[in-house]
Amino acid sequence: MPEGPELHLASLYVNKMCAGVVFTGPVRKSEVSKSPDVAFACEAYLITATSRGKEVKLTLTPMKSDDTKQRVKAGQADQAMDIVLRFGMSGYFRFTTEDELPKHAHLRFYSKETPCRVLSFVDARRFGTWHPNGTWQPDRGPCIMFEYESFREKVVSRLSDRAFDKPICEVLLNQKYFNGIGNYLRAEILFRLNIPPFVAARVVLEGLESEDLCENEKKVKDEIPDTKTSDGDTQLKRETGDLLRLCHTVPLEVVSLGGKGYDPQKADYSDFEAWLQCYYKDGMTSIRDHNGRTMWFKGDPGPMTPKVLKSPKAKKKAKKEEDHDYTDNKKVARGRSESTPKKKVVKQETATKTPKKEKDAHPKEAGSKRRETEKSEEVNAPQTKERSAARGRKSSSAEPTAGAPRRSSRMTRQNSK
DNA sequence: CGTCCACGTCTAC
DNA sequence: TAGACCTGGACGG
Numbered sequence: 001m002p003e004g005p006e007l008h009l010a011s012l013y014v015n016k017m018c019a020g021v022v023f024t025g026p027v028r029k030s031e032v033s034k035s036p037d038v039a040f041a042c043e044a045y046l047i048t049a050t051s052r053g054k055e056v057k058l059t060l061t062p063m064k065s066d067d068t069k070q071r072v073k074a075g076q077a078d079q080a081m082d083i084v085l086r087f088g089m090s091g092y093f094r095f096t097t098e099d100e101l102p103k104h105a106h107l108r109f110y111s112k113e114t115p116c117r118v119l120s121f122v123d124a125r126r127f128g129t130w131h132p133n134g135t136w137q138p139d140r141g142p143c144i145m146f147e148y149e150s151f152r153e154k155v156v157s158r159l160s161d162r163a164f165d166k167p168i169c170e171v172l173l174n175q176k177y178f179n180g181i182g183n184y185l186r187a188e189i190l191f192r193l194n195i196p197p198f199v200a201a202r203v204v205l206e207g208l209e210s211e212d213l214c215e216n217e218k219k220v221k222d223e224i225p226d227t228k229t230s231d232g233d234t235q236l237k238r239e240t241g242d243l244l245r246l247c248h249t250v251p252l253e254v255v256s257l258g259g260k261g262y263d264p265q266k267a268d269y270s271d272f273e274a275w276l277q278c279y280y281k282d283g284m285t286s287i288r289d290h291n292g293r294t295m296w297f298k299g300d301p302g303p304m305t306p307k308v309l310k311s312p313k314a315k316k317k318a319k320k321e322e323d324h325d326y327t328d329n330k331k332v333a334r335g336r337s338e339s340t341p342k343k344k345v346v347k348q349e350t351a352t353k354t355p356k357k358e359k360d361a362h363p364k365e366a367g368s369k370r371r372e373t374e375k376s377e378e379v380n381a382p383q384t385k386e387r388s389a390a391r392g393r394k395s396s397s398a399e400p401t402a403g404a405p406r407r408s409s410r411m412t413r414q415n416s417k
Numbered sequence: 418c419g420t421c422c423a424c425g426t427c428t429a430c
Numbered sequence: 431t432a433g434a435c436c437t438g439g440a441c442g443g
Contacts, residue, residue, distance in 0.1 A: 002424055034435095054425080089425055090437080104437080125436045127425060175426085182424050279424090291431080294422090 002087035002128075004145055004180025005254035007051045010093050014049035014058065017095040018119060022063065023047055024112040033106040038132045042077040047109060047119060052136050053143040053179025058083045060109075084134030088127025094120050144180040145255065148248045151179070153210045155244060159202055167304040168204045169197035169295050172247070180251060184279040187296040189246045191278035192239045196302030197295050204243060214241045 026041040044063040049056055061080045065071070072078055085091070085107075094102050097117050101108070105120035107130060121130065142151040155177050158164075163174055172178050172186040181189070190197050195204055241249060257271050278284050279296045286296045290306050 006424070086426075087424085088436090089423065123436095124438070125423090125425095127427095127435065129426090173425085184424055293425090 002054065002089065002091055003182030003185050003251070003254075004051075004053055004143065005185075005251045006092070007054055007056050007087060007180070008145060008255055009258075010087070011049035011051040011056050013093055013095075014047060014056075014119065018047045021047070021117070022112040023060070023109050023119070025110050027060070028108045028110070030104075030106040030108075033126065035106070035129050036132055038081075038083060038107065038130070040077050040081045040132070041075060043071065044112060045077070051143070052146070053140055054086060054175060054182070055136055055140065055179075056085045056087070057134070057136070058085065081132065082134060083130050083132050084136065085121060085130040086128055086137075088123060088125055088129070090125045091121060091123040091128035094122050096120065140175045140179045141177045142179060144178060144247045145251050148212075151177075151248070152212060152244050155205065156208055156210045159206055164200070164202040164205065166201055167198040167289065167302065168195060168201040168243075169297075170289050170291065171201035173291075173293070178247060181247060183293055184276065185247075185251055185254075187279040188277060189243070189250050191284075191296075191298060192246055192250065193243060194299070195243065196300045197289075197297045198302030198304040198306075200304060208242055208244055212241070212245055214245055 022044050023046065024042065024044055027038040029035070029037055040060055042060070042062045044065070046061045046063065048059050048061070050059075051057070059080055059082050060077070062071075062077050094105070095117060096102065097115055098110075099115075101118060102120060102122045104124045104126075105118070105122050106126065106128075107121040109119040111117045111119075121128070141154055142148075144151050158177070163177065164171055169186050169190060172181045172189070173183070175181075186197075239246065254272070254275065257275055278298060281296070284296050284298050285301070286294050287301060288306060289295045
């Protein structure tokens with residue numbers, strides 16, 4: 001969930017659900033959370049939210065009353081407090097009754113009703129954080145969705161920054177310049193323009209102007225290939241705008257998909273999945289970037305494609321071997337200089353294309369990926385995603401295609417209800 | 418049961 | 431530029 005669009009949808013969710021709701025008492029934190037306590041308590045306060053790139057800011061506003069002195073004396077807030085949150089890999093908001101508190105609700109705001117309801121920041125993996133009395137993180141750039149002009153200007157004017165020496169797909173994750181872009185967005189954006197992911201960012205970006213010449217807010221019309229015909233090869237990509245503009249418009253498309261894209265309650269990610277054209281899609285290729293993140297793309301990977309294998313798997317494998325290596329020469333032998341090459345078995349890269357034994361039933365499922373990886377083993381060659389229908393097939397062999405076990409593995413929030 | 422993978426930062430050799 | 435930080439779902443055995 002959490003890339004720029006989801007963070008923004010989260011702020012919309014808070015504003016919608018909490019409009020007119022009066023909250024009361026202290027803000028509560030789960031026992032297990034390592035994020036700071038939120039020292040705010042108030043007899044009656046309101047909650048609103050805004051977003052910027054990959055951050056959300058909650059504003060707690062005490063409601064007027066005449067007993068200000070008393071309140072202050074009682075340790076109650078009389079001033080608004082901002083809390084800035086980052087969502088990590090799994091954060092989101094829910095507004096529920098107290099007895100429906102989601103698991104992993106690490107920060108909670110209680111309404112004054114009876115029975116009361118609770119606005120929760122839910123974050124299973126706890127990679128998310130919050131900062132009481134916080135401000136937008138200084139090192140993050142302008143929001144790609146709502147500060148488009150300054151975002152664009154900043155990138156164009158700082159192209160000499162060595163940050164742009166790296167492959168474009170990696171630079172797109174640099175929040176100093178692309179605040180709001182995440183792993184699925186970088187794949188979708190580069191795919192739309194057919195830009196090889198591992199081309200130096202500067203090469204891709206130089207020549208672009210600060211002014212967006214295509215500045216007439218015309219909806220980016222993109223042909224979404226008929227999902228049924230699978231074979232997402234339908235090449236009708238006629239995108240409007242340059243890379244920087246798509247860093248703005250593509251995320252906004254996700255926002256326009258609406259709440260169902262976000263609200264885990266709806267458990268309905270089908271629209272979002274249908275919207276995806278590249279990320280995790282069948283027929284696409286994926287390889288690990290220099291930071292170990294999976295880059296999805298199609299076609300030419302570009303000249304700066306990572307040489308050494310650094311998939312989590314490869315790493316783990318290497319580690320394992322080390323553990324079982326009693327020869328004591330680890331440090332010397334492969335200590336570090338040659339890091340991971342170990343068995344660069346590089347099978348013929350032609351191994352890339354997996355026999356297509358399955359006709360797509362329905363794009364979806366992230367399943368089979370591991371299988372592919374399996375095949376590639378130590379190979380650095382890109383892997384194209386193969387059908388996973390086989391997966392559903394397999395597990396529910398009794399039930400072939402009909403109700404296709406379309407539980408869409410990932411993308412499906414752990415709510416499904 | 419175990420392994421691999423995930424929409425993201427952080428910080429420590 | 432590796433790990434670290436976490437939980438849980440999908441799969442494989």
